[in-house]
Amino acid sequence: MKKAQMQGGETIAVMIIIVVLIIIGLVFGLGRTTEKIEKDANQIDFLNSIRIAIKVTNLQEIKCSRANSGGNTCIDKYKVLSLSELIKENNEAYVIYQGIFENTQIKINEIYPGTETYTIYDYNDSINKSRTATYVPILLWDPIKDTKQFGIMEVATYN
Amino acid sequence: MINKKNAQMEIMGLLVIVILVIVGLLLILTFDTKENKQKSESTKFSYEQLTGTFGSTFMETTAPCNEIMRDMISDCAFSKEIICEQEESCEYITYTLEEIANKTLGLAGINHTIKISSNTNESIIIINNTGCIEGNSITKTTPIATSYEPIRLDLIICK
Incomplete structure (x- = not known):
């Protein structure tokens, strides 16, 4: 009788251990699945900012009119100022460009010489949201002085 | 005899559980490595843009004294006639290149060394950010064609 009870006890103990191991495995697996989903979402945001960055660098509204950039991305400074003003002040234009730029912020930062920053577009519903940014070196051409500044175009996707 | 067999069976059972746990841990480790690789792939675009076009964009930049950097580098290598903002071309290029590199590559966390050289002069300008292990x-x-001999700008990025 005692032997049978002991054996029964052993079997129960083994089953409990197996169940505990299975539960630990499930919890761990669920945790990793959630982590993977978050990472995938971040990657999608990053790829989105790359896609929009490529669109912006080829935008006729801001591209240099002269083909003298030596293969670099050349952006006309005054076209940038005009476009950013248009998007900021004209609601219809904002809606049109929202379809192109989606939930991003597009800025041109002067690096040398100069330190100005021009915001071409900013998705309004962007307060306190995290961002994923892509940076592209550009030549910022001043057609009046015929000079080119070293700049960085920053395209940030809001998450 | 029967007791011995029972004991052996129980040990086998425990061994099976231990093997299952080890296999599970190995699978988890394998997944971890794969996900890290995916993440490094996704940041490649921004990195390639910053490093790939840095040299060519710098070449076409205009200094405040209306000289193009390409011409100033050529002057630094061969003739040393250009004075920009009361500095000789070599000093001006060194200072400017360091400033731009710190504001772009430095901020992006890219450790770098920049070297401008020709066939006859291996170190026209060297800017060492943190140094790279050979x-x-x-x-x-980035190659630079001049009327004397070709020069090149090497952006050496630490892995």
Whole structure:
């Protein structure tokens, strides 16, 4: 009788251990699945900012009119100022460009010489949201002085 | 005899559980490595843009004294006639290149060394940000055609 009870006890103990191991495995697996989903979402945001960055660098509204950039991305400074003003002040234009730029912020930062920053577009519903940014070196051409500044175009996707 | 067999069976059972746990841990480790690789792939675009076009964009930049950097580099290498903002071309290029590199590559966390050289002069200008261990770097070269001999700007990025 005692032997049978002991054996029964052993079997129960083994089953409990197996169940505990299975539960630990499930919890761990669920945790990793959630982590993977978050990472995938971040990657999608990053790829989105790359896609929009490529669109912006080829935008006729801001591209240099002269083909003298030596293969670099050349952006006309005054076209940038005009476009950013248009998007900021004209609601219809904002809606049109929202379809192109989606939930991003597009800025041109002067690096040398100069330190100005021009915001071409900013998705309004962007307060306190995290961002994923892509940076592209550009030549910022001043057609009046015929000079080119070293700049960085920053395209940030809001998450 | 029967007791011995029972004991052996129980040990086998425990062994099976231990093997299952080890296999599970190995699978988890394998997944971890794969996900890290995916993440490094996704940041490649921004990195390639910053490092790939840095040299060529710098070449076409205009200094405040209306000289193009390409011409100033050529002057620094061969003739040393240009004075920009009361500095000789070599000093001006060194200072400017360091400033731009710190504001772009430095801020992006890219450790780098920039070297401008020709066939006859291996070190026209060298800017060492943090130094790279030999064999642990990637070099992005921008060639510069001059009327004397070709020069190149090497952006050496630490891995």
